[in-house]
Amino acid sequence: MNRTTVSLIAGVTALAAVTGFASMSEPDTSGTDTAKAAAQLPVERTSLLCPAPSTSDLAETAYTSFTPVAEGTGDDGAAELTAAGEESADGKTDADKGDKKDDGKDGKEKAVLTPKEPGKPVTGEASGAESPALVGTAEGRFAPGWTVQETTEIAAGSGRGLLGTNCTAPDTEFWFPGASTAKERTDYAHLTNPDDSAAVADIELYGKDGALKSTVGEGIQIPPHSSEAVLLSTLVDEPQTNLTVHVTVRSGRVAAAVQAIDDQLGGDWLGPSTDPAGSLVLPGIPKDATSVRLVAFAPGDADADLKVRLASPNGPITPAGNETLHIKAGMTAAIDLGDVTRGEAGSLMLTPTGRPTPVVAALKVTRGKGDKQETAFIPATGPVDTRATAADNRSKGSTLSLVAPGRAAKVKVTASAGSGGGTAASKTYTIKGGTTQNVELPVPSGLKGTYALTVEPQSGGPVYAARMLEEASGGVPMFTVQTLPDDRGTVEVPDAAQDLSVLQK
Numbered sequence: 001m002n003r004t005t006v007s008l009i010a011g012v013t014a015l016a017a018v019t020g021f022a023s024m025s026e027p028d029t030s031g032t033d034t035a036k037a038a039a040q041l042p043v044e045r046t047s048l049l050c051p052a053p054s055t056s057d058l059a060e061t062a063y064t065s066f067t068p069v070a071e072g073t074g075d076d077g078a079a080e081l082t083a084a085g086e087e088s089a090d091g092k093t094d095a096d097k098g099d100k101k102d103d104g105k106d107g108k109e110k111a112v113l114t115p116k117e118p119g120k121p122v123t124g125e126a127s128g129a130e131s132p133a134l135v136g137t138a139e140g141r142f143a144p145g146w147t148v149q150e151t152t153e154i155a156a157g158s159g160r161g162l163l164g165t166n167c168t169a170p171d172t173e174f175w176f177p178g179a180s181t182a183k184e185r186t187d188y189a190h191l192t193n194p195d196d197s198a199a200v201a202d203i204e205l206y207g208k209d210g211a212l213k214s215t216v217g218e219g220i221q222i223p224p225h226s227s228e229a230v231l232l233s234t235l236v237d238e239p240q241t242n243l244t245v246h247v248t249v250r251s252g253r254v255a256a257a258v259q260a261i262d263d264q265l266g267g268d269w270l271g272p273s274t275d276p277a278g279s280l281v282l283p284g285i286p287k288d289a290t291s292v293r294l295v296a297f298a299p300g301d302a303d304a305d306l307k308v309r310l311a312s313p314n315g316p317i318t319p320a321g322n323e324t325l326h327i328k329a330g331m332t333a334a335i336d337l338g339d340v341t342r343g344e345a346g347s348l349m350l351t352p353t354g355r356p357t358p359v360v361a362a363l364k365v366t367r368g369k370g371d372k373q374e375t376a377f378i379p380a381t382g383p384v385d386t387r388a389t390a391a392d393n394r395s396k397g398s399t400l401s402l403v404a405p406g407r408a409a410k411v412k413v414t415a416s417a418g419s420g421g422g423t424a425a426s427k428t429y430t431i432k433g434g435t436t437q438n439v440e441l442p443v444p445s446g447l448k449g450t451y452a453l454t455v456e457p458q459s460g461g462p463v464y465a466a467r468m469l470e471e472a473s474g475g476v477p478m479f480t481v482q483t484l485p486d487d488r489g490t491v492e493v494p495d496a497a498q499d500l501s502v503l504q505k
Contacts, residue, residue, distance in 0.1 A: 049255035050167035051190035064392035077140020081113040133227035144489035161266030164480030176245035178362035199252030244297035278356025280380035284401035284466025304357035381483035388484035390467035407461030419449030
């Protein structure tokens with residue numbers, strides 16, 4: 001058996017381990033090409049990690065878990081979100097000891113969330129600065145499309161505002177354009193390790209002149225089932241206004257997010273940009289944004305030249321004076337777009353002016369004026385392929401933005417039952433090519449509690465999505481924006497027998 005055939009069998013075995021559905025069968029040796037299309041089967045296990053929400057004693061955090069109902073999952077399965085444990089003297093974490101709830105010794109209760117059934121959100125709460133990072137696993141019918149939202153409200157003080165993030169799956173590489181070590185900013189990189197062994201990660205910072213020298217960000221140890229928060233300003237000597245953070249994992253895997261706190265403008269979570277690509281979409285700029293800053297980085301050896309356009313409700317618009325953006329290789333570039341949306345829904349589209357060069361990008365968005373301003377971040381994201389979900393929507397204050405940067409697209413949006421009751425509802429929308437639409441949401445009838453929004457493209461071109469949550473407090477327009485990349489709730493399983501027969505001829 002040749003090396004290619006052995007490698008293919010190893011790949012098929014790995015897929016079977018993920019899905020639990022793949023099988024091997026006798027190769028067809030008839031000589032007829034009967035290759036079948038790969039099957040899309042639901043994943044059987046999903047991991048999600050939530051960063052520690054805040055260091056403020058005034059922080060009030062809500063966790064919302066939701067799994068869409070999916071076909072082909074069976075009736076078994078479970079999901080649980082528990083507090084990340086700190087490693088003890090005997091080398092075991094709290095999770096290893098089964099210490100998932102308040103042990104009664106220190107009076108601190110660790111946040112735990114246990115979903116009951118797909119199709120209905122379940123919520124949990126945490127208060128103050130002692131709320132830990134969370135580590136979660138969903139299996140069986142709870143795994144495909146599992147989504148957890150962490151939303152924190154801080155009424156006053158440093159970082160006051162509404163901070164939101166999607167809890168994310170562990171990985172080995174992350175890009176965060178839009179971070180800062182300026183004197184008014186306090187940015188932390190949160191690294192959470194879900195596994196039984198320690199992870200080792202490096203943090204690299206890139207400014208307007210390229211890589212910033214630092215050895216402090218090398219070889220950061222994250223103990224098993226634990227989280228580390230690294231203050232970015234401790235990694236460099238001089239303040240930098242616009243930074244790109246690159247997190248790479250040498251050993252193990254982590255989930256990463258950057259918490260950006262501004263002394264005057266509130267704060268929010270900066271999620272990772274999608275993988276470097278020649279064209280990017282940044283969806284869901286609030287229509288009343290008073291300031292929008294684009295931060296981009298070219299990680300390769302070649303400069304990037306990008307055309308900058310806004311997908312408005314009526315079609316693409318080129319911002320006057322900011323038609324293009326030049327990014328030098330290995331350097332971070334930024335441009336201020338002002339109130340680019342001018343009272344209408346909008347999404348930013350970045351496309352190459354010539355030969356495509358991979359880039360990453362994010363937006364810093366500001367609402368309000370004077371001392372009543374609040375900021376949020378929108379990283380570049382991928383399209384919704386099959387399905388994407390935003391949890392923690394309320395009866396008021398939720399806005400869903402859909403953008404079709406190319407051809408027109410038909411999209412189905414489903415509002416789930418509420419966490420406390422209600423009946424699910426759905427609507428289908430047609431998004432014209434090159435436009436962004438803030439759609440009228442299909443709010444569940446008899447809604448009690450929070451609900452989830454699930455986006456499913458039906459036909460047409462690619463669709464990108466983002467959800468904004470807003471809540472006014474003391475005249476401050478608090479808000480947070482979460483992008484909705486595909487939930488990767490299914491995995492493609494090839495017909496192993498046919499592939500092997502071709503290789504063995």
